[in-house]
Amino acid sequence: MxxxxxxxxxxxxxxxxxxxxxxxxxxxxxxxxxxxxxxxxxxxxxxxxxxxxxxxxxxxxxxxxxxxxxxxxxxxxxxxxxxxxxxxxxxxxxxxxxxxxxxxxxxxxxxxxxxxxxxxxxxxxxxxxxxxxxxxxxxxxxxxxxxxxxxxxxxxxxxxxxxxxxxxxxxxxxxxxxxxxxxxxxxxxxxxxxxxxxNFCTILSGARNFLGGHEDIPNEISIQLWRINPCCPGTHFPMGDARKQKVSEVLDRASKNFVFKMLNEGDPLKMGLKLGVSEADAKIKNEELKNICLYCDHFLKCNKDKIFNKDGVMADVVE
Structure with missing residues (x-):
């Protein structure tokens, strides 16, 4: 759930x-x-x-x-x-x-x-x-x-x-x-x-709880220079640009996007469930890459056009 x-x-x-x-x-x-x-x-x-x-x-x-x-x-x-x-x-x-x-x-x-x-x-x-x-x-x-x-x-x-x-x-x-x-x-x-x-996503510096809902670790986001990220390592494509966009609006948009909801759960292997990538396939790729951050990068690069529009703004990948 x-x-x-x-x-x-x-x-x-x-x-x-x-x-x-x-x-x-x-x-x-x-x-x-x-x-x-x-x-x-x-x-x-x-x-x-x-x-x-x-x-x-x-x-x-x-x-x-x-x-x-x-x-x-x-x-x-x-x-x-x-x-x-x-x-x-x-x-x-x-x-x-x-x-x-x-x-x-x-x-x-x-x-x-x-x-x-x-x-x-x-x-x-x-x-x-x-x-x-x-x-x-x-x-x-x-x-x-x-x-x-x-x-x-x-x-x-x-x-x-x-x-x-x-x-x-x-x-x-x-x-x-x-x-x-x-x-x-x-x-x-x-x-x-x-x-x-x-799984780096499950720790404080990871993505888990960046949108809130969990009580065991703080609700924290990261800005790397200007890149708005759900975690300190940063996703391959940032969620937004803090120089030009309101952080609250970027997070609100992320909260409606299934991919980022899964990051909020600390479960990157489920990011693709609405995009035709099964958890089993994600696990196989993660084993090959040997690092969950590299899997996250791979997934975002392969599915960029489904997750972001041509201007780099998050699309509504919803349930």
Missing amino acids: MTEIKKDFNHLQSLYWVFTQLCNDDCDHCYNDSSPFGKRISQEDCMAIIDNMPDHIERIILSGGEPLADIKLLHAILDKIQDKYKGKTQVMIQTNGDLLNPAKLQVLIDKGVSRFDIASIDRYHKKAGGRLMELADIFDTCGVVGTEKDPLIEGGHYLAENPLSWGYWGASEEMWLGGNWARGKAMKHDIWMKDPEH
């Missing part, structure tokens, strides 16, 4: 935005090709994207790339977010921490950031976690409380009860946001996870 999808797409629980792929590091496993030469978008585009975000968002996660590598743009984004949401949206930053110092941290706090996640405590990153104790001192100096809880998953009112906090995590072969997505440098360096049984 399919989950009953939410109706109000002008209210999101969580929005994850990679606003830059510029980074001071150049990690082998990076799924979005972040590096000192990473892709960037203009401040004008970023302002338009914020204008097109839903009116109510419980938390916005700003990531990269390395957000502090594009610090002028980061500051402009934070100012615009505060202007739009008036402090009612929890603002979080994912950073490798390499560029952080007390002065920069205090500015970010003053501009409304209340949660910091150090996402570099592993062997892939330049500092390989060697700066962790120094970062702990920096956070302590500015009154930021350290915690091991994950504010995206730990229940209910954790963020409201801990308005200024930080935590850390890192990559491993067994667990890097559920495994190495077949994307970016992980793909180029052949360290993507070759396991067709591992």
